[in-house]
Amino acid sequence: MTAHTFKVWRGERGTGAFQDYSTDITEGMVVLDAMHQIQAENANDLAIRWNCKAGKCGSCSAEVNGHPKLMCMTRMDELPAHEPVTVEPMRAFPHVRDLVTDVSWNYEQKKRIKKFKPRAPDAPDGTWRMMQADVDRVQEFRKCIECFLCQDVCHVLRDHHKHDEFVGPRHLVYTAALEMHPLDIEDRLGDLKDEHAIGYCNITKCCTTVCPEHIAITDNAIIPLKERVVDSFYDPVVKLVRLLRAKRT
Amino acid sequence: MPHPRVRTTKLLTRMPRMNRSLPVMDQRGFGETLRRDKWWIANIFVVTVLSSFLAYATWAALQNAFYTHGPYLSPFYSPELFGASPHAWFGPKPSWWPGFIPFSPALIILPVPALFRFTCYYYRGAYYKAFWADPPACSVGEPRKTYLGENSFPLIMQNVHRYALFFSFIFLIFLWHDAYLALWFTDANGVERFGVGVGTIVMFANVSMLSGYTLGCHSMRHLVGGLLDRLSTSPVRKLAYDCSSACNRGHMNWAWVSLFGVALTDVYIRLCAMGVLTDLRII
Secondary structure, rough: OOEEEEEEEOOOOOEEEEEEEEEEEOHHHHHHHHHHHHHHHHHOOOOOOOOOOOOOOOOOOOOOOOOOEEEOOOOHHHOOOOOOOEEEOOOOOOOEEOEEOOOOOHHHHHOOOOOOEEEEOOOOOOOHHHHHHHHHHHHHHOOOOOOOHHHHOOHHHHHOOOOOOOOOHHHHHHHHHHOOOOOOOOOOHHHOOHHHHOOOOOOHHHHHHHOOOOOHHHHHHHHHHEEEEEEEHHOOHHHHHHHHHHOOO | OOOOOOOOOHHHHHHOOOOOOOOOOOOOOOOOOOOOOOOHHHHHHHHHHHHHHHHHHHHHHHHHHOOEEEEOHHHHOOOOOOOOOOOOOOOOOOOOOOOOOOHHHHHHHHHHHHHHOOOOHHHHHHHHHOOOOOOOOOOOOOOOOOOOOOOOHHHHHHHHHHHHHHHHHHHHHHHHHHHHHOEEOOOOOOOOOEEEEEHHHHHHHHHHHHHHHHHHOOHHHHHHHHOOOOOHHHHHHHHHHHHHHHHHHHHHHHHHHHHHHHHHHHHHHHHHHHHHOOOOOOO
16 A cells, blocks of 8 residues: 555636645555545545446546546556656536536537438338448447547647537547448538538547547548548549439439 | 636637536647656657658659669669669650759659658648647647648648559559569579569568558548448458558558668668679579
């Protein structure tokens, strides 16, 4: 058992400062355990959002030593032992109190994305047939736990505050899951280009780096969507081919 | 008492869909971060390697000398459309070449691989960070308040990447042909015989690394199958997509090793041509 120092952001509505706390760390503890211990021993009013403690609910997102992380999945033995651990709230969303931010903007963005629209049923009983190989690709996107760490680390939202123009990596993953679905026939490419401004992404891959579910957000979701947008709006050859095909039919 | 680093509501007017009653944390200053790791090392590596490569490639391209040795042809000069070496397709320097531009076969073809790498999705992310600090690294403060991204001119032009891929793919076929020709050595009697020299291995290694990089390109992955939602209906495209995806998973590594590979292949052939190195024959 060793004492460890934490610098925890304390304050409300965007104002505040780091406060130092010291607590004992035992083997196997994660940062969320330490926060709970500090809450119990030193700061009963410390506001933390958490739920499952198993990396599946996405509630305890925060920034640990400057890295967006789930507190429940950040083991203390991964952090430098002789330096204070800084814990602060996500910076891309409105600050509520201490480590808690208001992430409701994300739910509003999700509503703006066109819903799943399946093709006509394949069978007379109103059912569809899909090959496993076709759903494998979108299966990866369904691992998302909506922790919004990718949104937090995305510099378009975090630093440039383009919340009114850019939906962010989480919603591009959601769009990719719909757009690449083998049954879906909805066209979201126009929205991706204009309403959701996929062009703002400059492929820093920070979203992929922080994803606790290890979704290859940039390589498997955002870049393939960018390529589809190029097909539809920027590639004159593809446009010509489509025009000729349309004339033939 | 507010913390001195925290400004509160200035940015809220730009976020109509955000909760206006709650302020966000302020934007960090340039380079400001709570990260403890040496995040700037990656940027130093990118700036150093890309700048060095650019300088060397420009110098090598302008030399117009020492780019062939026996059956070997430097990748900076391949395909050699016009030139003085036996590898040239259409003879020596063309008469229409503008007098004010120094002639070199490399200058005719290098814009294609240069554009391919410049517009590559991986390199874009890397040089936006390293050269433009946009951002300097993940969760590190930026120097600018404004941002256009690839949503408008000039960076919207990065969408030409697929065209650069088309031409680079054609060049890749020529480079495989060059590697094949590097297996055939002319003896003292003027007869071509099969052989393997160190240079042959260097050229095959180079074109293999370039293939790993080109075939794993994100645009390639899209064009061979990624654009389809139901790949199972096209088994050949599914196979091509799976192969491209396999290369794509290591795209960053392919990008760097192929960059080093091209430069080192040119260095090897140049040193052999200058007589500094002797190309050892293995077979």
